[in-house]
Amino acid sequence: MAIPQKVKIVEVGPRDGLQNEKEQVPTALKIELVNRLSAAGFPNVETTSFVSPKWVPQMADAADVMAGIERRANTIYSVLTPNLRGFEAALAAAADEIVIFGAASEAFSQKNINCSIAESIERFAPVAHAAKENGLRLRGSVSCSLGCPYQGEVPVASVVDVVERFAALGCDEIDIADTIGVGTPKRTKEVFAAVTQVFPRERLSGHFHDTYGQALANIYAALQDGIAIFHASVAGLGGCPYAKGATGNVATEDVLYLMDGLGIETGVDLAQVVGIGDFISTSIGRPNVSRAGKALLAKARSDQPRCA
Amino acid sequence: MAIPQKVKIVEVGPRDGLQNEKEQVPTALKIELVNRLSAAGFPNVETTSFVSPKWVPQMADAADVMAGIERRANTIYSVLTPNLRGFEAALAAAADEIVIFGAASEAFSQKNINCSIAESIERFAPVAHAAKENGLRLRGSVSCSLGCPYQGEVPVASVVDVVERFAALGCDEIDIADTIGVGTPKRTKEVFAAVTQVFPRERLSGHFHDTYGQALANIYAALQDGIAIFHASVAGLGGCPYAKGATGNVATEDVLYLMDGLGIETGVDLAQVVGIGDFISTSIGRPNVSRAGKALLAKARSDQPRCA
Numbered sequence A, B: 001m002a003i004p005q006k007v008k009i010v011e012v013g014p015r016d017g018l019q020n021e022k023e024q025v026p027t028a029l030k031i032e033l034v035n036r037l038s039a040a041g042f043p044n045v046e047t048t049s050f051v052s053p054k055w056v057p058q059m060a061d062a063a064d065v066m067a068g069i070e071r072r073a074n075t076i077y078s079v080l081t082p083n084l085r086g087f088e089a090a091l092a093a094a095a096d097e098i099v100i101f102g103a104a105s106e107a108f109s110q111k112n113i114n115c116s117i118a119e120s121i122e123r124f125a126p127v128a129h130a131a132k133e134n135g136l137r138l139r140g141s142v143s144c145s146l147g148c149p150y151q152g153e154v155p156v157a158s159v160v161d162v163v164e165r166f167a168a169l170g171c172d173e174i175d176i177a178d179t180i181g182v183g184t185p186k187r188t189k190e191v192f193a194a195v196t197q198v199f200p201r202e203r204l205s206g207h208f209h210d211t212y213g214q215a216l217a218n219i220y221a222a223l224q225d226g227i228a229i230f231h232a233s234v235a236g237l238g239g240c241p242y243a244k245g246a247t248g249n250v251a252t253e254d255v256l257y258l259m260d261g262l263g264i265e266t267g268v269d270l271a272q273v274v275g276i277g278d279f280i281s282t283s284i285g286r287p288n289v290s291r292a293g294k295a296l297l298a299k300a301r302s303d304q305p306r307c308a
Helices: A013-017 A027-039 A062-068 A084-092 A106-113 A117-122 A125-133 A156-168 A185-195 A215-224 A252-261 A270-284 A291-301 B013-017 B027-039 B062-068 B084-092 B106-113 B117-122 B125-133 B156-168 B185-195 B215-224 B252-262 B270-284 B291-301
Strands: A008-011 A044-049 A076-080 A097-103 A137-143 A173-178 A204-208 A229-232 B008-011 B044-049 B076-080 B097-103 B137-143 B173-178 B204-208 B229-232
Touching: A008 A252, A013 A027, A013 A044, A013 A076, A027 A044, A027 A062, A027 A270, A044 A062, A062 A076, A062 A084, A076 A137, A084 A125, A097 A106, A097 A117, A097 A125, A097 A156, A106 A117, A117 A156, A125 A137, A137 A156, A156 A173, A156 A185, A173 A185, A173 A229, A185 A204, A185 A215, A185 B252, A204 A215, A215 A252, A215 B215, A229 A252, A252 A270, A252 A291, A252 B185, A270 A291, B008 B252, B013 B027, B013 B044, B013 B076, B027 B044, B027 B062, B027 B270, B044 B062, B062 B076, B062 B084, B076 B137, B084 B125, B097 B106, B097 B117, B097 B125, B097 B156, B106 B117, B117 B156, B125 B137, B137 B156, B156 B173, B156 B185, B173 B185, B173 B229, B185 B204, B185 B215, B204 B215, B215 B252, B229 B252, B252 B270, B252 B291, B270 B291
Parallel strands: A008 A044, A008 A229, A044 A076, A076 A097, A097 A137, A137 A173, A173 A204, A204 A229, B008 B044, B008 B229, B044 B076, B076 B097, B097 B137, B137 B173, B173 B204, B204 B229
Antiparallel strands: none
16 A cells, blocks of 8 residues: 555644643643644644643643634644533534544553443543534544553454444544554554554544654554554653653654655645744743754754754 | 564664763773673674774774673674774774775765765775685675765665675675664665665665654664664664754664564563663763663653553
8 A cells, every 4th residue: 555645644732742741831822832833734733621620730721722822724623522511611612623532441441530441432422422413523532552551462452442432423533542652563553454444544543652762663654554644742742641751742843754754745844843842842841852853953053064 | 575573683882872972981881881782682783993093082992892891602793994904903802893884975975084985985995805804794884875964865876886885895784874864764765675786685784863753664664675684772872963962873772672563583682771771871971862761761660550
């Protein structure tokens, strides 16, 4: 199978990247981040979560962020909603896409939300129903698709099961998420080979973490299987909550550099994103963990001959 | 083509990784590093350079390092030798393999050693001849194979030309080196497709830098083309001399994690290498830039549920 000529990059930095920041990130800064990202051409920005501030204090300003951003016509603004209350707030905030989530690992589901996988997804039925009724896009995210911090190995059949459940709820798009970054290309291909049997390839996405440095190899493997939607976080925002000091979401700059090198069209301007990565890392005082970002920033700052 | 079942990992940390360290690394520490690496199972350790200390002061203790290490029967100890004087010293030190080097970029060759590519390689003829005459293995390293800090794009034909020149000198193994880490899988495949036309695939190696985060994707691409020798540097020792703060050699731990995940046999124990990466980074006061290394160290240090 030829690799896709066009790929959709979903920028998840403002939500997935920032949600674990201990220090409250000012709402104005979040708004500027989202605006800069949409201006750089991202077709989809995961913007915030409408979730109880008791759970995720960093996302307490969800409504203000959504009210403050400038809407770009070609950008889908996604938000996470764990329940109908969150959905109502998301609807009021005019979100374009509702994201629901479930783990492919029984142990993860039990430890995190104290219920089975099946129950956890059934709980989203009212949100899914409401989203479809209101004409909103619906996306389902399957966490722990390539491994679990509690049970280790996750059977491919469990991933397929969750994908089928999300499909039954009417999901327009489904994310195969390697939440803890343990996957390698072999497992990535096995999982995509299985889930493409039950859900259209063109509506599946890869959400990879770079915790073990494997994200770009996995993305390349998934591209070879025709997957054409990938998630990434500018500057690699968001660490791994399961390993202090370890890397989390794959950096958007690294993914864009790969796509550019492969001649794949994304509609996103790498140079602008490198600037955004520098801006947000500096603003929140966090190291920029994008390798391409750091190399291109070093190159821009130097008058000397340099890396490319 | 099926990916190889066995891969040879050439550990280059003691030479390529350490050579740019500003602070002199104690000879005893270098010896311990090499000993630990060979004990972890590496079939080949690039140990030091017999080069003028005026050029590379960090390698001034080459003879002492070679004299101090414990030789493991199944490990090849490689050394760089720029000239016959270096070769004689390497021979006296009982090196197993002599490494010679040349750039595929005319601009790089002119700027660095003030001569053409052809001249630069011709200068190695006496060393190559002496190596063969003394029954030593000979390896040629083609730098700037995927791009150059001065001229940017490097024609594939230039890489092929250097490979042919190295082959004519009798090289047993030839490295395709992405010295500045700018390559992506498309270019990687183009270059390997061309060089395998003129030199046996099983004696070609991939030497990738992770400056733009692409190294593992490139390695995966090269594996798919049957390349079965890869270079890596423990803890990602060695930065990019062309971009301060940017990443250099791909980290061995990340490469081993990939190989393990793909079910490829390397004979090297990842857990031991993670420990070596921690040891050398701590000893020389340098951040460990291996993602797999950091994640596995965090996991080992934590009692909490964690990344795998």
